[in-house]
Amino acid sequence: MNTDSEIERAIRENHPALITYLTAGDPSLEETKAYVEALDRGGADLIELGLPFSEPIAEGPTIQAAINRALEAGTTPERFFELVDDLEVEAPLLVMTYYNMILQYGSGAEPRSAERDATEPQNGPDPEPFVERAAETGLAGIIVPDLPAEEAAPLRAACDERGLDLVFIVAPTTNGERLDRIMSQASGFAYVQARLGTTGARADVSSATHDSLARLEEYDVPKAVGFGVSEGEHAREIVEAGADGVIVGSALIDIVAESETPVADLEAKACELKGGAERGANAPEPEQP
Amino acid sequence: MSQGDFEGYGGRHVPEPLLEPLEQLADAYDDVSATDEFQTELRDLLEEFAGRPTPIYYARNLSERYGVDIYLKREDLLHGGAHKINNVLGQGLLAKKAGRERLIAETGAGQHGVATAMVGALLDLETEIYMGKKDVERQEMNVFRMRLMGADVNEVTRGDAGLADAVDAALEDFAENVEDTHYLVGSVVGPDPFPRMVRDFQSVIGEEAREQMKAKTGELPDAAVACVGGGSNAIGLFHAFRDDDVAFYGAEGGGEGTDSKRHAAPLSSGDDEVLHGMKTRVIDEDVEVHSVSAGLDYPGVGPEHAMFDAVGRCEYTGITDDEALAAFRELSETEGIIPALESSHGVARALQLADDGEHDTILVNLSGRGDKDMETAAATFDL
Ligand SMILES: Cc1ncc(COP(=O)(O)O)c(C=O)c1O
Numbered sequence: 001m002n003t004d005s006e007i008e009r010a011i012r013e014n015h016p017a018l019i020t021y022l023t024a025g026d027p028s029l030e031e032t033k034a035y036v037e038a039l040d041r042g043g044a045d046l047i048e049l050g051l052p053f054s055e056p057i058a059e060g061p062t063i064q065a066a067i068n069r070a071l072e073a074g075t076t077p078e079r080f081f082e083l084v085d086d087l088e089v090e091a092p093l094l095v096m097t098y099y100n101m102i103l104q105y106g107s108g109a110e111p112r113s114a115e116r117d118a119t120e121p122q123n124g125p126d127p128e129p130f131v132e133r134a135a136e137t138g139l140a141g142i143i144v145p146d147l148p149a150e151e152a153a154p155l156r157a158a159c160d161e162r163g164l165d166l167v168f169i170v171a172p173t174t175n176g177e178r179l180d181r182i183m184s185q186a187s188g189f190a191y192v193q194a195r196l197g198t199t200g201a202r203a204d205v206s207s208a209t210h211d212s213l214a215r216l217e218e219y220d221v222p223k224a225v226g227f228g229v230s231e232g233e234h235a236r237e238i239v240e241a242g243a244d245g246v247i248v249g250s251a252l253i254d255i256v257a258e259s260e261t262p263v264a265d266l267e268a269k270a271c272e273l274k275g276g277a278e279r280g281a282n283a284p285e286p287e288q289p
Numbered sequence: 290m291s292q293g294d295f296e297g298y299g300g301r302h303v304p305e306p307l308l309e310p311l312e313q314l315a316d317a318y319d320d321v322s323a324t325d326e327f328q329t330e331l332r333d334l335l336e337e338f339a340g341r342p343t344p345i346y347y348a349r350n351l352s353e354r355y356g357v358d359i360y361l362k363r364e365d366l367l368h369g370g371a372h373k374i375n376n377v378l379g380q381g382l383l384a385k386k387a388g389r390e391r392l393i394a395e396t397g398a399g400q401h402g403v404a405t406a407m408v409g410a411l412l413d414l415e416t417e418i419y420m421g422k423k424d425v426e427r428q429e430m431n432v433f434r435m436r437l438m439g440a441d442v443n444e445v446t447r448g449d450a451g452l453a454d455a456v457d458a459a460l461e462d463f464a465e466n467v468e469d470t471h472y473l474v475g476s477v478v479g480p481d482p483f484p485r486m487v488r489d490f491q492s493v494i495g496e497e498a499r500e501q502m503k504a505k506t507g508e509l510p511d512a513a514v515a516c517v518g519g520g521s522n523a524i525g526l527f528h529a530f531r532d533d534d535v536a537f538y539g540a541e542g543g544g545e546g547t548d549s550k551r552h553a554a555p556l557s558s559g560d561d562e563v564l565h566g567m568k569t570r571v572i573d574e575d576v577e578v579h580s581v582s583a584g585l586d587y588p589g590v591g592p593e594h595a596m597f598d599a600v601g602r603c604e605y606t607g608i609t610d611d612e613a614l615a616a617f618r619e620l621s622e623t624e625g626i627i628p629a630l631e632s633s634h635g636v637a638r639a640l641q642l643a644d645d646g647e648h649d650t651i652l653v654n655l656s657g658r659g660d661k662d663m664e665t666a667a668a669t670f671d672l
Binding site: 055056057060061064065068098099100103104107125145146147148150151168169170171172173174175178182193 | 300301302303304305306308309310312447448453457460461467560561562563564565566
């Protein structure tokens with residue numbers, strides 16, 4: 001496991017942390033670069049970049065639309081890595097993508113069917129080349145929403161070898177043995193999904209958040225809450241409930257999709273969210289690490 | 290250890306919130322489906338509602354023409370006109386027993402949607418079908434059928450407004466409503482436990498056929514042949530013969546040819562990938578998924594088939610649109626049976642094997658009837 005985690009440090013040192021998500025390449029990689037820099041200026045402590053995949057089964061309509069725009073703009077893994085290489089921001093960067101993208105990277109474009117060895121079905125694609133390239137470009141961690149802890153060993157090992165964090169999602173339905181299994185592999189932070197369903201900006205903070213944070217109390221890793229956070233007030237409530245950070249995605253993508261002045265608006269939104277989180281931390285009741 | 294493991298294929302590659310519900314579903318399946326009460330109720334429904342057992346028919350005219358014995362397992366005679374009913378009855382009953390109040394399903398051409406609507410009406414479960422707007426427009430009759438039986442048809446307009454987008458919308462619904470909703474998956478695809486559960490419910494096809502072949506001919510067939518979309522009718526036929534000396538042949542949607550850029554034959558030409566919650570074989574990225582039959586028009590395949598291919602238990606071949614249409618016509622003319630275009634792929638493969646002469650008796654799964662395909666047929670053959 002990653003013992004010197006850049007991500008964990010960024011969250012602890014900037015407590016309460018603001019974690020932002022954008023889909024890379026929406027609407028173009030050049031614009032993503034400007035947006036990420038704006039979020040960094042506005043107060044983001046950790047930045048997730050989505051590497052678009054055509055079958056994103058954990059996403060609501062907002063992020064799906066962003067992914068479609070990014071794919072239409074021709075965002076490929078290689079161009080994504082070039083963007084990351086190019087970015088100069090203070091906040092550590094994480095890539096969020098689906099397991100298929102990781103497996104396919106470096107497996108080459110040739111169909112393997114012609115040369116398959118029928119006796120070795122397990123010799124499938126390998127996550128190693130993706131992780132190697134991610135480390136090379138300076139990414140600090142990986143989030144894979146469709147990779148259950150039970151199937152994560154190869155990616156976990158590859159991440160350990162390169163000093164990357166592998167972040168796992170904890171859902172309102174995650175309990176008992178499954179929770180233990182996930183937390184024993186998680187590093188960087190625990191991504192606490194605030195509610196059932198897919199990603200998307202919603203109007204309130206769910207009570208499931210409080211329950212999830214209570215269940216996670218005994219685990220010694222920072223907890224950040226995402227799914228449905230769109231305003232400074234949500235950030236305040238979530239931090240007040242005991243979270244170490246808030247994760248915001250769809251609300252930022254709405255700005256990317258709709259604003260006439262996205263760079264300024266993203267910076268202002270980040271500032272609002274970070275301010276809300278800080279108000280939550282200064283509230284009297286909860287004890288902080 | 291990972292769940293639903295078929296020699297490295299399968300698994301549960303889904304977002305975290307779906308894992309606990311899938312585990313619960315797997316537990317409910319393991320507990321409930323083994324009980325006498327469940328088995329008895331399902332058997333009664335299969336007999337009285339669906340019309341089981343289906344016969345095997347000795348295709349006398351084809352057999353004479355090709356000089357080998359060809360038998361057809363007549364799933365086309367079932368209620369609804371296809372093997373789909375075996376699965377929806379099983380899952381519907383399970384959902385009911387597990388206390389679910391609502392069924393959801395995705396559908397492309399509408400066949401699985403109609404089957405789900407039938408069982409929703411039968412078991413008095415609220416039913417919502419996700420269907421791409423493009424498909425809703427193309428398959429109006431099936432939309433009418435679903436609505437008539439009381440299902441809500443939810444038109445999906447996002448993305449390409451096709452089957453993949455309907456799957457996304459259904460998964461989203463499932464993720465949000467897992468507490469009271471069962472997602473009735475239509476083939477041996479998706480995360481565990483669906484591939485093994487749907488297989489078990491479809492295995493009645495092969496179990497019957499095995500006994501029927503023995504009763505009729507005194508022995509097992511030399512070869513068993515079926516079309517493969519997701520692969521449920523094929524696995525359903527094969528499963529009972531898996532330890533026998535019976536050769537398996539799967540006919541994939543070869544579209545314009547498996548070396549073209551338009552086909553739906555991931556086992557003939559594809560790669561290992563993760564799709565829709567499972568690790569399996571998927572067509573290459575630069576290939577557009579296409580088959581003349583809507584039911585085979587899927588970029589992946591059930592993980593157990595990927596395993597069968599890897600270990601050499603079954604031989605998979607792409608049957609082109611033209612070959613399938615020719616078999617569709619040939620069976621109609623020679624036997625007076627109009628097969629579904631999907632099933633015609635299996636028939637075409639069987640006729641190739643008959644030509645080769647390697648096997649003396651060939652059992653083909655006639656997974657459905659061709660009424661739904663008459664517009665395509667009329668346009669193709671200028672009827
Ligand atoms: C008649 C018929 N056969 C076959 C299929 C393909 O499904 P599977 O490969 O799961 O049997 C379909 C799907 O709609 C169908 O309607």
